[in-house]
Amino acid sequence: MYAIKQSVIAKEHADYDLNTSIFYMDMRTYGKEFEKYYERSKKQYGVNFIRSRVYGLDPGENDNISIRYALEDGTVITEEFDMVVLSVGLEPNKKAVELAKELGVELNQYNFADVPQLTGVATNQPGIYVAGAFSGPRDIPETVMQASAAAGEIQKLLAEAKGTLTKAKEYPAQKDVAGEIVRTGVFVCHCGINIGSVVDVPSVAEYAKTLPGVVYATDKLYACSQDASAQIKEAIEEYGLNRIVVASCSPRTHEPMFQETLKEAGLNPHLFEMANIRDHCSWxxxxxxxxxxxxxxxxxxxxxxxxxxxxxxxxxxxxxxxxALVIGGGVAGMNAALNLADQGYQVYLVEKAEELGGIAKRIHYGMGGEDVQAT
Structure with a gap:
C-alpha cells in the first residue's frame, strides 16, 4: 500500500505525464477499502502493476536503469526506467525498541510491540499502551483509532483524579473592536505541496491585498505551524488587525486552532473566517x-x-x-460503553437486535487464532 500511495502522489504532483510501474509478487491490500484504492490507482491514475519476479538491475543507456524480470508464464523481459525505488518492509525505530526494552515491554519476532490478544493497544506492562506504527504497519485512520482507544484506557486509570490538577489557561483581555474600521489580515497557505503545487499561492496573496478592508496579506508555507501562529499574532499587534482570514485547508480540523491564536492575541475568536482552498480548489x-x-x-x-x-x-x-448514550451493541459499542462506565459515567447502551455482539457473533477465530466466541 505504501508503494501504491507514493505512486499515486507522484503522478498527482508531476507536471508531466509520469509513467509508474509496480513490480510485485503478492498484492496485500488487506485494510479497509485498500482494495478500492488499488483498483482506483489502476483505473483512474494509470499505475501499471506487473506481477513478476525481478532478477536484476543493471546500468542502462543515458543513466537509465535496466530491470530484468520474469512474468507469471516465465517470459523474461528487460525494460529501462529513469528511476527505480526499492519498496521495503517497515521496521520499528531503533530508539523505540530500546525504550521498549527499558520499560520491559515485550516485543514480537519483528520487534514490534507484542500486543495481548484482542486488546489492540495494551502491553504486558500495566499502564503502558501502544498506538500507530510501533504495534505494526498502520495507516492513518487505524492509528487514530488506536490512539483514541489508548486515551480511553488511560482515562479509566485517571478517573478518580480527573480535574484535580487542571489549570485554567489565561488569555489577555479581549480588545473592544466595536465601532472600529475593519482592518483585515489575510494569510494564504501553501500547505507544502497540497495547495502550492496547483494554486499560485503568492498571486492569491497579492490579490488579497487589493480587497477592501485588507491592510495586510501574505503567504505561509504552513499556516498551521507554531511559527506561523506566532507571526499571525505579531501581525495582529503590528498592523492593528481586527479581522483574520486564513485561506488553507478544512475548517473542520484547523478552525479551532486558528481561533485559539486570535484569543492569545486578544481578539474575539469569532472574528475569524476561513477559506478552504485545498479541498475546494487544489484537490x-x-x-x-x-x-x-x-x-x-x-x-x-x-x-x-x-x-x-x-x-x-x-x-x-x-x-x-x-x-452517555451508545448506539450499537457490537464489539466497538460494548467497549465504548464499558470504558465510559469505568470512568464513572452513567451509560445507556442501545442495540436493535435481541442480543449483543454484532458481527462478532459470526466470527469464530481471529487472525492470530484467538477464540472470539469465548472472549
Missing part, C-alpha cells in the same frame, strides 16, 4: 491550475467580505447532562 482542480487559482481568489474575496460583517460572540454556560 478538485489539480489538473487545472489556472482555474484553481482563480477560484481560490474568489473564495478569499468571499471570506474577506464575510469577515467584515463578523461581530464578537461571547460564550454562555449551560448545565449539561453527562450521561
Amino acid at each position: 478538485v482542480h489539480q489538473n487545472e491550475p489556472a482555474k484553481a487559482t482563480e477560484k481560490s481568489k474568489d473564495l478569499v474575496q468571499m471570506a474577506v467580505k464575510k469577515a467584515a460583517l463578523l461581530e464578537p460572540v461571547q460564550p454562555i454556560t449551560l448545565p449539561m447532562n453527562h450521561d
Whole structure:
C-alpha cells in the first residue's frame, strides 16, 4: 500500500505525464477499502502493476536503469526506467525498541510491540499502551483509532483524579473592536505541496491585498505551524488587525486552532473566517491550475467580505447532562460503553437486535487464532 500511495502522489504532483510501474509478487491490500484504492490507482491514475519476479538491475543507456524480470508464464523481459525505488518492509525505530526494552515491554519476532490478544493497544506492562506504527504497519485512520482507544484506557486509570490538577489557561483581555474600521489580515497557505503545487499561492496573496478592508496579506508555507501562529499574532499587534482570514485547508480540523491564536492575541475568536482552498480548489482542480487559482481568489474575496460583517460572540454556560448514550451493541459499542462506565459515567447502551455482539457473533477465530466466541 505504501508503494501504491507514493505512486499515486507522484503522478498527482508531476507536471508531466509520469509513467509508474509496480513490480510485485503478492498484492496485500488487506485494510479497509485498500482494495478500492488499488483498483482506483489502476483505473483512474494509470499505475501499471506487473506481477513478476525481478532478477536484476543493471546500468542502462543515458543513466537509465535496466530491470530484468520474469512474468507469471516465465517470459523474461528487460525494460529501462529513469528511476527505480526499492519498496521495503517497515521496521520499528531503533530508539523505540530500546525504550521498549527499558520499560520491559515485550516485543514480537519483528520487534514490534507484542500486543495481548484482542486488546489492540495494551502491553504486558500495566499502564503502558501502544498506538500507530510501533504495534505494526498502520495507516492513518487505524492509528487514530488506536490512539483514541489508548486515551480511553488511560482515562479509566485517571478517573478518580480527573480535574484535580487542571489549570485554567489565561488569555489577555479581549480588545473592544466595536465601532472600529475593519482592518483585515489575510494569510494564504501553501500547505507544502497540497495547495502550492496547483494554486499560485503568492498571486492569491497579492490579490488579497487589493480587497477592501485588507491592510495586510501574505503567504505561509504552513499556516498551521507554531511559527506561523506566532507571526499571525505579531501581525495582529503590528498592523492593528481586527479581522483574520486564513485561506488553507478544512475548517473542520484547523478552525479551532486558528481561533485559539486570535484569543492569545486578544481578539474575539469569532472574528475569524476561513477559506478552504485545498479541498475546494487544489484537490478538485489539480489538473487545472489556472482555474484553481482563480477560484481560490474568489473564495478569499468571499471570506474577506464575510469577515467584515463578523461581530464578537461571547460564550454562555449551560448545565449539561453527562450521561452517555451508545448506539450499537457490537464489539466497538460494548467497549465504548464499558470504558465510559469505568470512568464513572452513567451509560445507556442501545442495540436493535435481541442480543449483543454484532458481527462478532459470526466470527469464530481471529487472525492470530484467538477464540472470539469465548472472549
